[in-house]
Amino acid sequence: MRRLKNYSKSVGYYFTDDFQEPTATRIFHKVLVVYTLLRMTLVWPLSRMVMSYHSISLPKSLPGKLLLGGAFLANQHVDVFFGIGVLLLVVILFTNVNYIGNLVFFYLTFNLYVINLPIADGSDVVLFMLSLWCIPIATLPVISNERGKVIQKVLYNLALLFCQIQVAYIYFISGLDKLMSDTWRSGVAFDYIRHLEVLYNPVLPPIFASEFWNIIFSWSTILFELSFVFLVWNRSIRLPMLLIGCIFHLFIWIVLSLPDFALIMITSYLVFLKDSDYDRIKSWVKRRLPSR
Amino acid sequence: MGIAAVLVVFLHILFSIFVLLTPGKHNAKSLGKLYNQLVLLGPFFTESRIKTSPHLYISFKVKDTWSPFVDHGLANFKSYCEHPWRYGKLHYGDFERYISLQIGEQIRHKEFKGMGSSRAFRELNQFIVQEVISRQVDSVSLVYGLNVYLPETKTVRFDTVFKYTYNPSVIAPSKKL
Missing domain, CATH: 1.10.287 (Helix Hairpins)
Structure with a gap:
């Protein structure tokens, strides 16, 4: 019991000691904002078209109205919502990460998801969940009293870990579902995918025509998705795992025409990077730059 | 702490x-x-998602002549695949498929109260007339269904969910432009 208590205490220091990976976390946060800015700009004309014909059913309760105020606005004036949204994102991007900015960021992504429900895919829900966990990931305003400082650090580190767990869950659930499915285990899933006219890229040559390769593709997907949740925490396998993940999502982007999902998942990988990774990149670049 | x-x-x-x-x-x-x-987000590629693909075929009549049935959503998707920088084309068909799915669900649950009374149908009609056809037409015919691939026979079967032929001018718009 005492050993468990001591172990918990030492693990607990992870949360109370300091803000974990501040540089890497700040980069993750900023890239997530850039992704949202890109997404918002790209879907703006589409949303304008959708909102010309479609009305969003919104809640009648006051908390519901407050939470979905952006969607209420978009129901009547879609351009005003997107205009304000883009402007706010630019402000969030160029200011230091703070709680108010994070709250506004979550508010925007959540309303964007509701507005774009008719044209949304998995990427929108991943985005607003990451932005939800990101709310406590802020070091500003600086809290002066000691107890407040500790609470700020704990919330920051917890939120960072919850972001990582959220991403790991996505793979684990997908992998588990595929493992349970005979269609995936037998490789027939890729034969089905090849015939999905509204998803499968017709420009590509028929890559899922071979039964043998379909089984290989199927089991590679299952193994990658199931192992990600365990291996991404391992110091020596973390980076290769993320690299494989990037290739996996780029493949899905091209073959299944899912650019949004690929981009949000690759962006989410930044939450697994450490400050030391960026230091290594920096020194690698410095070594290759001609010395003056 | x-x-x-x-x-x-x-x-x-x-x-x-x-x-x-x-x-x-x-x-x-x-x-x-x-x-x-x-x-616990996902799973995103479930069996049901990969086994069927939704299609909405649209035909319209002008001066006693019917146009061929075309899946405009699919045509836009193919256009995106050929020109991947045309991002808008990728999601163009999503809206009509989303609304068609809603109508299909209303029919399935016996909640569909007729073309003029269903908000989803009015949205679909307004979208098709103004966005897809973009011209004055006498009648519109819609066929929405699911393509089901059968790996045993390597064939595709089309399961119709709904089929309507109607005069679009008698359907009230869902939103005033």
Whole structure:
């Protein structure tokens, strides 16, 4: 019991000691904002078209109205919502990460998801969940009293870990579902995918025509998705795992025409990077730059 | 404080596993349901998602001549695949498929009260007339269904969900432009 208590205490220091990976976390946060800015700009004309014909059913309760105020606005004036949204994102991007900015960021992504429900895919829900966990990931305003400082650090580190767990869950659930499915285990899933006219890229040559390769593709997907949740925490396998993940999502982007999902998942990988990774990149670049 | 944080993480993981192991056993407004929908995201490529693909075929009549049935959503998707920088084309068909799915669900649950009374149908009609056809037409014919691939025979079967031929001018617009 005492050993468990001591172990918990030492693990607990992870949360109370300091803000974990501040540089890497700040980069993750900023890239997530850039992704949202890109997404918002790209879907703006589409949303304008959708909102010309479609009305969003919104809640009648006051908390519901407050939470979905952006969607209420978009129901009547879609351009005003997107205009304000883009402007706010630019402000969030160029200011230091703070709680108010994070709250506004979550508010925007959540309303964007509701507005774009008719044209949304998995990427929108991943985005607003990451932005939800990101709310406590802020070091500003600086809290002066000691107890407040500790609470700020704990919330920051917890939120960072919850972001990582959220991403790991996505793979684990997908992998588990595929493992349970005979269609995936037998490789027939890729034969089905090849015939999905509204998803499968017709420009590509028929890559899922071979039964043998379909089984290989199927089991590679299952193994990658199931192992990600365990291996991404391992110091020596973390980076290769993320690299494989990037290739996996780029493949899905091209073959299944899912650019949004690929981009949000690759962006989410930044939450697994450490400050030391960026230091290594920096020194690698410095070594290759001609010395003056 | 550190131990409390460890406990929160532990409970978060434990509760996620519990929800994962007890699917469909959580009330609509329970924490379990919330976890199921928001924390445990996915799976995104379920069997049902890859086994069928939705299609909406549209034909219209001008001066006693019917145009051929065309799946405009699919045509836009193909256009995106050939020109991947045309991002708008990728999601163009999503809206009509989303509304068609809603109409299909209303029919399935016997909630569809006729073309003029259904908000979803009015939205679909207005979208098709103004966005897809973009001209004065006498009649419109819609066929919405699912393409089901049969790997045993390597054939594709089309299952019709709804089929309507109507005069679009008698359907009230869903939103005033």
